[in-house]
Amino acid sequence: MRKALAVYRKEWRQILRDRRTLLILVFVPAFFLLLYGYALNWDIRHIALAVEDRDNSPESRALVSAFVNSSYFDQVALIHSPAEAERLLDANEARAVLVIPERFGRDVTNGVSPQVQVLINGDNANTATTVIGYATSIVRGAGVSLRGAPPAGPRLSAEPRIWYNPELRSTLFLVPGLIAYILMITAVISTALSIVKEKEVGTIEQVRMAPIGTFPFVVGKSIPYFLISLTSAALIILAAMALFGLPMRGNWLSLLLALSLFIAGALGTGLLISTAADTQQVAFQAAMLTSFLPTLMLSGFIFPISSMPRALQLITYVVPARYFLVALRGIVLKGTPLWLLAPQMMALTIYALAMLALASVRLAREAR
Amino acid sequence: MDKNRNAIEVRRLTRRFGGFVAVSDVSFDVREGEIFGFLGSNGAGKSTTIRMLCGLLAPTSGHATVGGVDVTRDPEGVKRRIGYMSQRFSLYELLTVDQNIRFFGGIYGLDDARLAERRRFVIDMAGLAGREQTLARDLAGGWRQRLALGCAILHEPRILFLDEPTGGVDPLSRRHFWRLIDTLSQSGVTVLVTTHYLDEAERCHRVALIHAGKLAAIGTTTEVKQxxxxxxxxxxxxxxxxxxxxxxxxxxxxxxxxxxxxxxxxxxxxxxxxxxxxxxxxxxxxxxxxxxxxxxxxxxxxxxxxxxxxxxxxx
Structure with missing residues (x-):
C-alpha cells in the first residue's frame, strides 16, 4: 500500500512537472470535440426552397413561415406553375419545392386533413432523406399530413415519430462516439507511453530491482491517468452540453460507472501495449492499430454495425467502444436506467478485467 | 561482519538466450564486506550475471545465493536485501532530489521516521545539502551519481551491486565515489562492482575476469597477475x-x-x-x-x- 502510494505520488509529480503533456491530456480532448463536433456534421441547413402557394391564405402563409423559421430552409423563389418547379430543380437553384393546394386554408378551418406536396431533389440520397425528415417534422408541427413526392402508390400515410433526437441532429448522435474515441486516445496513449518512457530512460530497471510487486506498481501508475481521463471526459461532456446542446437525461452515477469501466479497459490496453513495445513510437503505432481505428470504424460510432459484413461484425464484439457507445447514448440521450444497460456494463467490466489481468501477467513475467 | 562468511555464492551459473550462451558455468564466492570487481569487455556477460544475482533474470541452470537467499527460489527476498545502481543513474529526471529519495524510500517500504533519517544520511553523504529541491536532470554528473548511490542504499542493504557506476563521470567525482564505496565496505557492506576502468579494478579486494560468458581468472589483483x-x-x-x-x-x-x-x-x-x-x-x-x-x-x-x-x- 505504502509502495503503491509512493508510485502514485511520483507519477503525479512527473505529470505535473511536465506541463505540456498535462495540457495535452486535458485540453486536446476538448479541442478534438470542437474540431470533430463541427466538422463531422451531417445536418443540412439552408436548403434552397421554392414555394408554390396556390392558396395564399393566412394558413398557407403560416406553413411557409414554419419552413423558413425552422432555419433548415431558405425560401429562394415564389413560383406559380409546376413547370417552374421542374426548371428550378433541374437548374439546381432549388433543392426542394413546397406545393400548397388551393383549398388548404379552408380545409384547415373545416377540420379536414389537408395535404401539401414536397418535391425533393433526390440526387444525393442522404441529403434527400434528411430533407424528408425535416419537412415531415415541420409539416406535422403545423398540424397537417404530408403527401410526399412522387405521389404514386397506394395512399398509405406513415407518420414517423423520432424519439430522443426529434430533429435528427447528427451531433447528438456523434458526440458520445467522440467521447469514446477521445478517451481511448488519452487513456491508452498516456498509460502506454508513461511506462515505455521509463523503459527508454532505464528507470524501470531500477524499480524492478526493488522489492515492489507488479500490482502496487500498476495501481500506483494507473490511478493518476484514470483521474486525468475522467476529468477529461467530464470536460468533453460539459463542453458538448454547452456547445452542442447535448442533453443529460439519465443518471450521473450511471454515467460515472460507464466512464470508469471504459477508462479502466483503456488503461489496461495501454499497459498491455507497454509490455510489448520498447519504444514510444512502437507503442503509439500499436495504440493506433488496436485502439483508435477499431473505436473509430468498428464501434458503431460512424458506421452502423448492423450494416457491416458478417466478419467485421464479429470483430466488433471485442471492441469495448461498441458497448460503451450503447451505454453512453442510452444514459445521455434516452435516460435509460442502469439495469437495462446491464449487458453493456458486464461486457465493459469483462474487457477491463481481461486487459488488466493480461497486462499484469505479462508485466510480472517480464520482471523475471 | 564476518570476513569468513560468504555474502554471495555462485555455483555453475548459466544463462542461455536461445542458442546464445551469455553466461556459462560461472562459479565464485564473495565474502562479506569485500569489494569484488567484475571485469570484462562489453557483452562478456557481466550484466547478465548481475541481473541473475539480483533476482531479475532466472538462470537457465546452476544456482546462486545472495545474502543466504536463493535467487531462483526467492527473488523478492533477494531484492529486499540488496541495493542496485547502474551506469545509467536511473533517477527520475523530472523529480527533485528530495522527491527521488522519497520515491525510492517508498518503493522499498520505508516508514516515515526511517525515511526522514535515511534522507538526511543520503543528502549528507552525497553532499547534496542545499540542493534538495533541484531537479535531478539539473544536477552535474558526480552529484547525480552519488544521489543514485544514495537511493540504492536507502534501505541499508548489506549487499550492493554497482553496474558500471562511474561511466561518464569526471576523474575527481570518480575518486569521491570510490571513497564512498570504501566507507561502505568498511562498515561491512559487500560490494560487487562491474567496471572496465582498470584503475578502479585495482581498488577492489578481489577481481574476477569474465570473457565470452566464462570466468577466465579470479583472485586479488596480485594473484591474477601471476x-x-x-x-x-x-x-x-x-x-x-x-x-x-x-x-x-x-x-x-x-x-x-x-x-x-x-x-x-x-x-x-x-x-x-x-x-x-x-x-x-x-x-x-x-x-x-x-x-x-x-x-x-x-x-x-x-x-x-x-x-x-x-x-x-x-x-
Missing part, C-alpha cells in the same frame, strides 16, 4: 612503435607484443631473453630506442592475456 609468472614484461619506448612491433614479433623469445599508449609491452617466453637481444634488431633497422625496462604486469596485460588464451578478440 598468470605472467616466469614471463617478464618489458616496456620499450621508441620513436616508431608500430614498426618496432612488427620486428619484435618476428624475434625469437618474444611471445607477443602489445601497444600501451606510446609504449610497447613485450611479453617474453622466459628469463633467459636479455634486453640486448631485443634492442639490437631494432637499432639495425634504424629505430631509436629511448628506454627498455622490466615492468610489473598491469591488469590490462592480464586482461589481454586472458582474451588471447580464450582465442578471442576484445569487443
Amino acid at each position: 598468470i605472467f609468472s616466469g614471463r617478464p614484461i618489458l616496456e620499450i619506448r621508441t620513436d616508431r612503435p608500430v614498426d618496432a612491433m612488427r620486428i619484435l614479433d618476428a624475434t625469437s623469445g618474444v611471445e607477443k607484443t602489445s601497444l600501451f599508449g606510446t609504449a610497447l609491452h613485450v611479453v617474453l617466453r622466459g628469463r633467459d631473453v636479455t634486453p640486448e637481444r631485443l634492442v639490437s634488431p631494432l637499432r639495425a633497422q634504424g629505430i631509436a630506442v629511448e628506454s627498455v625496462a622490466e615492468v610489473a604486469p598491469s591488469l590490462e596485460d592480464v586482461f589481454l592475456e586472458v582474451i588471447d588464451r580464450a582465442g578471442g578478440t576484445a569487443a
Whole structure:
C-alpha cells in the first residue's frame, strides 16, 4: 500500500512537472470535440426552397413561415406553375419545392386533413432523406399530413415519430462516439507511453530491482491517468452540453460507472501495449492499430454495425467502444436506467478485467 | 561482519538466450564486506550475471545465493536485501532530489521516521545539502551519481551491486565515489562492482575476469597477475612503435607484443631473453630506442592475456 502510494505520488509529480503533456491530456480532448463536433456534421441547413402557394391564405402563409423559421430552409423563389418547379430543380437553384393546394386554408378551418406536396431533389440520397425528415417534422408541427413526392402508390400515410433526437441532429448522435474515441486516445496513449518512457530512460530497471510487486506498481501508475481521463471526459461532456446542446437525461452515477469501466479497459490496453513495445513510437503505432481505428470504424460510432459484413461484425464484439457507445447514448440521450444497460456494463467490466489481468501477467513475467 | 562468511555464492551459473550462451558455468564466492570487481569487455556477460544475482533474470541452470537467499527460489527476498545502481543513474529526471529519495524510500517500504533519517544520511553523504529541491536532470554528473548511490542504499542493504557506476563521470567525482564505496565496505557492506576502468579494478579486494560468458581468472589483483609468472614484461619506448612491433614479433623469445599508449609491452617466453637481444634488431633497422625496462604486469596485460588464451578478440 505504502509502495503503491509512493508510485502514485511520483507519477503525479512527473505529470505535473511536465506541463505540456498535462495540457495535452486535458485540453486536446476538448479541442478534438470542437474540431470533430463541427466538422463531422451531417445536418443540412439552408436548403434552397421554392414555394408554390396556390392558396395564399393566412394558413398557407403560416406553413411557409414554419419552413423558413425552422432555419433548415431558405425560401429562394415564389413560383406559380409546376413547370417552374421542374426548371428550378433541374437548374439546381432549388433543392426542394413546397406545393400548397388551393383549398388548404379552408380545409384547415373545416377540420379536414389537408395535404401539401414536397418535391425533393433526390440526387444525393442522404441529403434527400434528411430533407424528408425535416419537412415531415415541420409539416406535422403545423398540424397537417404530408403527401410526399412522387405521389404514386397506394395512399398509405406513415407518420414517423423520432424519439430522443426529434430533429435528427447528427451531433447528438456523434458526440458520445467522440467521447469514446477521445478517451481511448488519452487513456491508452498516456498509460502506454508513461511506462515505455521509463523503459527508454532505464528507470524501470531500477524499480524492478526493488522489492515492489507488479500490482502496487500498476495501481500506483494507473490511478493518476484514470483521474486525468475522467476529468477529461467530464470536460468533453460539459463542453458538448454547452456547445452542442447535448442533453443529460439519465443518471450521473450511471454515467460515472460507464466512464470508469471504459477508462479502466483503456488503461489496461495501454499497459498491455507497454509490455510489448520498447519504444514510444512502437507503442503509439500499436495504440493506433488496436485502439483508435477499431473505436473509430468498428464501434458503431460512424458506421452502423448492423450494416457491416458478417466478419467485421464479429470483430466488433471485442471492441469495448461498441458497448460503451450503447451505454453512453442510452444514459445521455434516452435516460435509460442502469439495469437495462446491464449487458453493456458486464461486457465493459469483462474487457477491463481481461486487459488488466493480461497486462499484469505479462508485466510480472517480464520482471523475471 | 564476518570476513569468513560468504555474502554471495555462485555455483555453475548459466544463462542461455536461445542458442546464445551469455553466461556459462560461472562459479565464485564473495565474502562479506569485500569489494569484488567484475571485469570484462562489453557483452562478456557481466550484466547478465548481475541481473541473475539480483533476482531479475532466472538462470537457465546452476544456482546462486545472495545474502543466504536463493535467487531462483526467492527473488523478492533477494531484492529486499540488496541495493542496485547502474551506469545509467536511473533517477527520475523530472523529480527533485528530495522527491527521488522519497520515491525510492517508498518503493522499498520505508516508514516515515526511517525515511526522514535515511534522507538526511543520503543528502549528507552525497553532499547534496542545499540542493534538495533541484531537479535531478539539473544536477552535474558526480552529484547525480552519488544521489543514485544514495537511493540504492536507502534501505541499508548489506549487499550492493554497482553496474558500471562511474561511466561518464569526471576523474575527481570518480575518486569521491570510490571513497564512498570504501566507507561502505568498511562498515561491512559487500560490494560487487562491474567496471572496465582498470584503475578502479585495482581498488577492489578481489577481481574476477569474465570473457565470452566464462570466468577466465579470479583472485586479488596480485594473484591474477601471476598468470605472467616466469614471463617478464618489458616496456620499450621508441620513436616508431608500430614498426618496432612488427620486428619484435618476428624475434625469437618474444611471445607477443602489445601497444600501451606510446609504449610497447613485450611479453617474453622466459628469463633467459636479455634486453640486448631485443634492442639490437631494432637499432639495425634504424629505430631509436629511448628506454627498455622490466615492468610489473598491469591488469590490462592480464586482461589481454586472458582474451588471447580464450582465442578471442576484445569487443
